[in-house]
Amino acid sequence: MTVTLGSPTEKQKEALRARAKHIGYGGARGGGKSWFVRFKAKGMCFRYSGIRCLIVRRTYPELVENHIRILRSELFGIARYNDKDKAFVFPNGSVIKFTYCANDRDLDNLQGQEYDVIFIDEATQFSEFQLKVITACLRGTGSFPRRIYYTCNPGGQGHGYIKRIFIDRRYNDDERAEDYEFIQALVTDNAPLMESQPDYVSQLDSLPEKVRKAWRYGDWNVFSGQFFEEFTDDPAHYSDRRYTHVIEPFAVPSDWNIYRSYDFGYAKPFSVGWWAVDREGRAYRILELYGCTKEPNEGVKWSPDRQFEEILRIEREHPFLAGKRISGVADPSIWDSSRGESINDTAVRHGIIFGKGDNRRLPGWMQMHYRFQFDENGFPMLYVFKNCKAFIRTIPLLVYSEIHPEDLDTGMEDHVADETRYFCMSRPIKPTAKERPREIRDDPLDLEGDGFDRGLLPATPRMIIEEEKE
Numbered sequence: 001m002t003v004t005l006g007s008p009t010e011k012q013k014e015a016l017r018a019r020a021k022h023i024g025y026g027g028a029r030g031g032g033k034s035w036f037v038r039f040k041a042k043g044m045c046f047r048y049s050g051i052r053c054l055i056v057r058r059t060y061p062e063l064v065e066n067h068i069r070i071l072r073s074e075l076f077g078i079a080r081y082n083d084k085d086k087a088f089v090f091p092n093g094s095v096i097k098f099t100y101c102a103n104d105r106d107l108d109n110l111q112g113q114e115y116d117v118i119f120i121d122e123a124t125q126f127s128e129f130q131l132k133v134i135t136a137c138l139r140g141t142g143s144f145p146r147r148i149y150y151t152c153n154p155g156g157q158g159h160g161y162i163k164r165i166f167i168d169r170r171y172n173d174d175e176r177a178e179d180y181e182f183i184q185a186l187v188t189d190n191a192p193l194m195e196s197q198p199d200y201v202s203q204l205d206s207l208p209e210k211v212r213k214a215w216r217y218g219d220w221n222v223f224s225g226q227f228f229e230e231f232t233d234d235p236a237h238y239s240d241r242r243y244t245h246v247i248e249p250f251a252v253p254s255d256w257n258i259y260r261s262y263d264f265g266y267a268k269p270f271s272v273g274w275w276a277v278d279r280e281g282r283a284y285r286i287l288e289l290y291g292c293t294k295e296p297n298e299g300v301k302w303s304p305d306r307q308f309e310e311i312l313r314i315e316r317e318h319p320f321l322a323g324k325r326i327s328g329v330a331d332p333s334i335w336d337s338s339r340g341e342s343i344n345d346t347a348v349r350h351g352i353i354f355g356k357g358d359n360r361r362l363p364g365w366m367q368m369h370y371r372f373q374f375d376e377n378g379f380p381m382l383y384v385f386k387n388c389k390a391f392i393r394t395i396p397l398l399v400y401s402e403i404h405p406e407d408l409d410t411g412m413e414d415h416v417a418d419e420t421r422y423f424c425m426s427r428p429i430k431p432t433a434k435e436r437p438r439e440i441r442d443d444p445l446d447l448e449g450d451g452f453d454r455g456l457l458p459a460t461p462r463m464i465i466e467e468e469k470e
Helices: 010-017 033-047 060-074 104-110 128-135 159-168 191-196 200-205 209-217 304-317 343-349 361-372 389-397 415-426
Strands: 022-026 052-057 080-082 087-089 095-100 117-120 147-152 180-184 257-263 271-277 283-291 326-330 382-385
Touching (some): 010 033, 022 033, 033 052, 033 117, 033 147, 052 060, 104 128, 117 128, 128 159, 191 200, 200 209, 257 415, 304 343, 361 382
Parallel strands (some): 022 147, 022 180, 052 095, 257 326, 283 382
Antiparallel strands (some): 080 087, 257 271
16 A cells, blocks of 8 residues: 655754654744644554554643644554554554643653654643653653654743753753754645645734744743743843843942842742842842752742842852841731741841831732833833843743733742732832933943943852752
């Protein structure tokens, strides 16, 4: 029997030829991602006897609509579909298995299973934890090529992880750069779609700007559903500080007020932010302490005593903070003494004073939105020193809640955002006006004549805690 698999596009051919262990494909709408998954899975099963392939989607209806229904037609009379096992079985013993993962509980279905090739379709819809558990099933004793294919668009809870390993190519100590390869495919690379739906490009072009950048051009710096879509990290503007929220550190003038915001965590990360406020009320996140292991959203499990000991040490020794009078604000929940000494009592015992923060969520998020807004000269009311890595990593990845549309998804890594809104609510501002008063300086950091060095301070100690080695 002769089987016709179809004709891949040039970008699909590039992905088919890739030999890395982790292969990403897509990056925009209309790149032919699902077709690629089916083509590669079929090809592997025809070529290798006894190979085991796994295709994963977020929900079972998506598996049926995007893969199972189509493959049942394409493989009719060639491979037998077992509805109970959700698998196609080929005459040579090869298998294409299907599973879904709508939440962490669904990962139990993968316990003890082994696969030679795994396809994670729409990978950014899965969390980093889910992706790592799924990829842990890549093992076996046969002499098959073992690879994991990720098809993906910008957006979703796995956006940060996929962007890190494939786009930014920033790797942890246990990851090797040569194991990762990404093939970007745009709608214009999909000739069959362009022929069958010539107006699809115009549909993408008509979308709002940030959605268009993500879906049409595969821009990984923006995506649909992003909660703080105003936040901008543009290294090209670090020096002039226009239209960016991230800037180079500088020596803070002695007459600026310093504040500390705090969100307690144990199994989840705790977060501390130190802020300087200039004469116009503009806030600068100058330093942070983030209690996170190498795994996102996993706390270092430090006791309150240890957290406050480290906060005290930093405030005594760090040149940004030493000798400063610091006002603190924290989540009101740390005043809870129903189980003995409250977390705030522990802070007081260490000489650290907090005021009760206003923890209303929606007003707090609006205050952050107001501060992220750019005025007519391109300056925001909130800046972040580029050494504040936890803020820069987590804030852009937060998305809207599916249950409470005006709120963000609390299942994400929102600890920096929480302590930031406590700070913002302690110094609320009004939305940035369209017209700024003419007497305001062009550059909010034009501090000439104040008698201090605006150069970079000496190298600062690492403030993101990594899990201690045993």
